[in-house]
Amino acid sequence: MTLEHAVSLTEFMETNELNWDALYAHEAPRIYNYFRFRLGSDGDVEELTARTFEHAWRSRSRYRRDLAGFATWLFKIAQNIGTDYLRARREHLPLEAAVDVTLEGTPERDAEQRSNLKRLALLCAALPERERELVALKYGAVINNRMIAQLTGLSESNVGTILHRVVQTLRDQW
């Protein structure tokens, strides 16, 4: 038995022609949660998720798979949209004003989750911008350190070290 062309799962989909349906189903929850963690609430998360996909859709003809994986490209768009949004929001609203959560699910679980997310957001607010971004990418989007490194320009080991330290800090303050 011989093994042929090695490609990642996403790349596999791409080399076998982009299946946007599959990519949408796979990436939408990740982008959504990236923004939840980035904002610390559900307010405007849907709006930013929609904006990310609309932007990606509009510019998909410009996407070059030889330069980046689809997910990396999509998250780069999400990062830019998130940064713009946060910059604009900082000029108008205090953090607490954004912590206004509406979730679906059982009331008890949602209440607990809301409370924890809000608490996390308040703790993260004291962290440097870069560390907040790492937390959102790692735990919101659930992407691996290698891809986080590609998105942030840090080395993979540096990502791991910073995240370890951040979680330690959060745990101490929790």
Next chain:
Amino acid sequence: MKNELNDDFLQRLRAEPSRKFLSALKADLDRQTIDRTRARRTLFRTAILAALIGGSAVAVAFALLKGSRPANTLAHVVAIGPSQSAASKMAAERSGGGASKTIAAPAQGSVPLVLGVAPAPDTAAQQSRVAFVVAGPTAIILNAQDIARRWMPPGSKVQPEFNLTSSSEALAMLCHARLGTADPGSADIAGASRRILPSELETCRFNGVTHLAELPSGYESVVLARSKLYGPPKLSARDIFLALAAEVPDSRRPQTLIKNPYRTWNAVDSALLEERIEILGPPLSSATAAAFRQTLMEAGCATFPWLAALKQTDSKRYEKVCRTLREDGVYRDRGEKLREHLETYPNALALLDFREVSAQPETFAAASIDGVEPNIDTIVAETYAGSRAMFIYVNTEHLRVMPAMFSFVSGYRRSVAESWSIPTLVAPQRQADAAKYGAPLQEMKF
């Protein structure tokens, strides 16, 4: 409360976006796709029309200057229109409807976003399916169920169906699978505690299943351990089989099986202590117990050549003899106070998953088997008898046309690579092995 904040806790703060939102956004994107296509088509038609008019004008002007009859030339130019249109139509028919037709054609009440996926008939067949099938042994299925809960997109119409079966049966189901059939005996994903055999690949090829990918899924490893207070036991696979099998070879009558008479370890092997055999373990239906029967028990069983030969001549009997645990109380449920029990009784051994033992080195001392200690190196090197490599095989032809299956496989890979959600498998705990699990998906050629 302090200790609560860890990776798992943080990931539990994730929430699924509402189905309503996902559907609405997708519909918006679909609409944009169609609008863009229409706009592009309109632009293209306008350009063609402008070129025709421009060309006609030039031709007329040229004819007038030359003094020839312009009407014929004009008629000739105009006549090109229908023939081009027919050619386009034929090209569209050859390509199964053409790109623009695929985009505009509604599927199950919605416009597909898929651009240039698998041929339309296959896609339609897949869309009519409501499930993809994952078949395999216990550890794979338990993990797969967990992963489906965690990673499948909300509101997905296509859900996985799980079929608990042996590795051989799972691979047979995979190899009989065909696109678009509702054959209940087929699987889209097969889990196995071994690599697929060349003969099985041949069956796949014969049945038209020619696009497969192999995903290493870690190692399923079990250990027998006792309290750290008494140090690690030294056992052989043969000791374990003789201590725990329902039937064992009669020492006085070769090739005859008798009900297991052994009650003490020294009766099994005179080199061992005169201690009561007592094994505490999980329910027999658990993945750990299944792995124990198929690794340590079988390894011990195979030390009797005539029993090992049954595997070829009478596989059902082989499985019954080698994998059936005695039910006379020697093996019993571990209960809630396992640690206390092991500390109280030096003879008591616990059947545990390797990860459980390695996570509590201050509590358990794992038995070496035939001189080999269970650790990540001996497991990966496959020298430890209580371990086996696990794989899943994916029909990649189906993967391409089933977004839900794509999400599942993607989640599965991530879970294996990151190891945080695999309850029974030994995931890559050595840096050197990480690349193997995080490695790109490989499609097999056979």
